[in-house]
Amino acid sequence: DGSMIFNKTCPSPRPAQGALATQRSTFPLALSQCPEQGVGSSPVGQELPLQGEAPIQKTITKKWGNRSIRDIFPSLLKRAQAECGESAAGMQDPTAHRGIHAQDAIHPRGKLSQRPDLATQQRLPMGQCPQHCIDCDKRFSNPSALNQHQRTHAREQPYRCSDCDKGFIAHLRRHQRTHTGELPHHCAECGKDFAQIAYLRIHQRTHTGERPYRCADCDKGFAQIAHLRIHQRTHSGEERPYSCHDCGKSFSSTDASSAHAHRGRPFQCTDCGKSLHRAYS
DNA sequence: ATTCTGTAGGGAAAAGCCCGGG
DNA sequence: ACCCGGGCTTTTCCCTACAGAA
Ligand SMILES: [Zn+2]
Ligand SMILES: [Zn+2]
Ligand SMILES: [Zn+2]
Ligand SMILES: [Zn+2]
Numbered sequence: 479d480g481s482m483i484f485n486k487t488c489p490s491p492r493p494a495q496g497a498l499a500t501q502r503s504t505f506p507l508a509l510s511q512c513p514e515q516g517v518g519s520s521p522v523g524q525e526l527p528l529q530g531e532a533p534i535q536k537t538i539t540k541k542w543g544n545r546s547i548r549d550i551f552p553s554l555l556k557r558a559q560a561e562c563g564e565s566a567a568g569m570q571d572p573t574a575h576r577g578i579h580a581q582d583a584i585h586p587r588g589k590l591s592q593r594p595d596l597a598t599q600q601r602l603p604m605g606q607c608p609q610h611c612i613d614c615d616k617r618f619s620n621p622s623a624l625n626q627h628q629r630t631h632a633r634e635q636p637y638r639c640s641d642c643d644k645g646f647i648a649h650l651r652r653h654q655r656t657h658t659g660e661l662p663h664h665c666a667e668c669g670k671d672f673a674q675i676a677y678l679r680i681h682q683r684t685h686t687g688e689r690p691y692r693c694a695d696c697d698k699g700f701a702q703i704a705h706l707r708i709h710q711r712t713h714s715g716e717e718r719p720y721s722c723h724d725c726g727k728s729f730s731s732t733d734a735s736s737a738h739a740h741r742g743r744p745f746q747c748t749d750c751g752k753s754l755h756r757a758y759s
Numbered sequence: 760a761t762t763c764t765g766t767a768g769g770g771a772a773a774a775g776c777c778c779g780g781g
Numbered sequence: 782a783c784c785c786g787g788g789c790t791t792t793t794c795c796c797t798a799c800a801g802a803a
Contacts, residue, residue, distance in 0.1 A: 646774080647775075648774095648785085648786090649786080652774080653773080672772095675786090675788070676772095677770095679788080679789085680771075701770090702769080703790080704793085705770095708768085709768075712766085762803080763801100764800100766798100766800090767797100768797085769798105772792100772794080772795100773791105774791090775789105775791080776788105777790100778788090779785105780784105
């Protein structure tokens with residue numbers, strides 16, 4: 479831990495979730511309704527090679543402070559997604575910025591928008607369309623298309639956060655705690671505090687040992703149903719719907735895909751000098 | 760024997776849905 | 782009618798432990 483050098487020889491540090499969704503018919507694809515994509519436009523499809531990309535950057539040095547890269551990386555990704563217009567310029571970590579677009583199913587890069595961009599009169603790939611809906615991440619080639627689209631959100635979402643400008647159907651206060659850091663729900667057992675009561679309830683099972691979800695095959699119990707569902711894949715054969723963009727290996731989950739390692743040790747710790755073969759060491 | 764690497768298990772965050780009380 | 786929050790839920794992410802392979 480500590481400060482890390484992220485030596486990016488692997489072009490996608492986190493495996494694509496969206497892009498891989500094509501291989502899994504049950505994936506909830508939230509594409510549709512985008513007026514720029516036309517009716518029945520299919521999900522990502524075979525991802526086209528990205529055009530106009532800078533060549534993969536060889537080394538990106540970044541001081542991560544006291545936090546490890548795996549702690550800081552998710553927020554970088556989220557911020558890049560929320561703030562990006564179309565270019566990585568100004569981003570603290572262009573690597574993260576590239577990553578999220580290369581993997582993004584919401585606005586797949588391979589598809590051209592139907593209307594030309596106002597400035598250039600070119601049909602841009604959807605992922606590069608400059609008009610960005612902050613509520614759903616869809617992209618539009620011109621402001622009026624975005625405006626029209628956003629009126630649908632105004633109907634659906636009567637609440638709007640003054641901090642991040644996102645719209646919600648309810649529970650605005652609860653969302654705003656993600657900005658304020660307020661943690662009103664206290665565990666009397668261990669003293670930890672949580673932003674949502676649901677976190678506290680689930681957390682309390684770690685003290686009580688309650689495991690309400692039971693595997694019908696092996697009778698093992700789990701505290702969270704998501705864990706049971708993941709576990710049950712171990713009984714049901716070799717379903718491997720996710721594959722790595724870079725090496726093509728298949729995995730049963732995005733988690734497994736993200737944890738797998740590549741040759742070349744893309745991660746290096748500046749403190750101990752050790753090369754790491756994957757982000758999770 | 761040591762290092763790599765895939766996998767299982769477990770702790771959380773964010774946000775959607777339903778509902779009842781005020 | 783409207784707002785709010787509790788309770789429950791799904792989805793996704795992050796991390797660790799560990800066993801078998803290299
Ligand atoms: Zn907000
Ligand atoms: Zn506790
Ligand atoms: Zn089981
Ligand atoms: Zn790979």
